[in-house]
Amino acid sequence: MKSLMKKAKSNYHHGNLAESLLDAVDEIATQFGLEAVTLRACAKLVGVSPSSAFRHYADKRALLTAFATRALHQLSNAMATAKSHAYDHGNNAFLAVGLAYIEFALDKPAFFRAMWREETIYSNDPDYIAASHQLSSHLQGGFAETIDDKDPNSFSPQEMLAWSSVHGLANLFVEGPVGKGADKEEKLQMALEMIQALSPALQNEQV
Structure with missing residues (x-):
């Protein structure tokens, strides 16, 4: 300390x-x-x-609410930046956004853990709600506009598949059951291979 x-x-x-x-x-x-x-x-x-x-900050809960709000903003920005960079360089945007999500969790595990722990925050805080909606708009909006989105106000099966897959692997990395002993690059390689395996299920939806 x-x-x-x-x-x-x-x-x-x-x-x-x-x-x-x-x-x-x-x-x-x-x-x-x-x-x-x-x-x-x-x-x-x-x-x-x-x-x-x-x-x-009035109390610990207020402090963690602000921390979770920052985390949501940072993840939203990471996804948007990855998408823009991929489009600018002619790369696979879906792959880039998925990897950015997982890399965020690896680089900032405390932020990743804090985002949706509503039992430790004030989930009705206006700033937290706004940040949560911003991230949701990326996830519901065609996984940061990388897959076809017919309704930006709800999750399609394809969007749920994309999000649950990358979030699930990120959580497994952060909490330890998967990738124990592996360094960051090895974990990102595992993530890359998983997203590539996922891509055929979304091939007709990718933009």
Whole structure:
């Protein structure tokens, strides 16, 4: 924890305490799990008083809500960026978006775990709802517009197949049953092969 504290303190600047506290959540949750996160621990890691932290977040649940909101935004952005990059370079966009989803989970396991843990957040928070809707629009909108979408307001069987497959593998990687002992590149290769195996079922739907 001391090394984490030194790093976090060096990154904190006056005026961005709310964001620095979210960085502290990531540091603590990645190493010790979300259960270890408290406002006091985050304040200590950043190097401020608990009272300063409480000015931004009323309680742990509010802190984790903001953390989950950030996670949803980051995953949405990762999917959109992967799609745009694939189209710009003439690559398979469906494959790129699926890999981006799984890579996000591998790079940011604490964010991935936090996104839909409604028992630990305020799921009626307006910012969280907006971020959740943004991600849902990607998933319902033809898996970030990489497969044909006949109704952007609901999940088609093809969209559910795509999402459940990549989310399921990402979760298996993060929680450990699959890929134990494998490094990130090996896991991404496994993901690539799974998505390629999935593609024939969606071949007529890909755009």
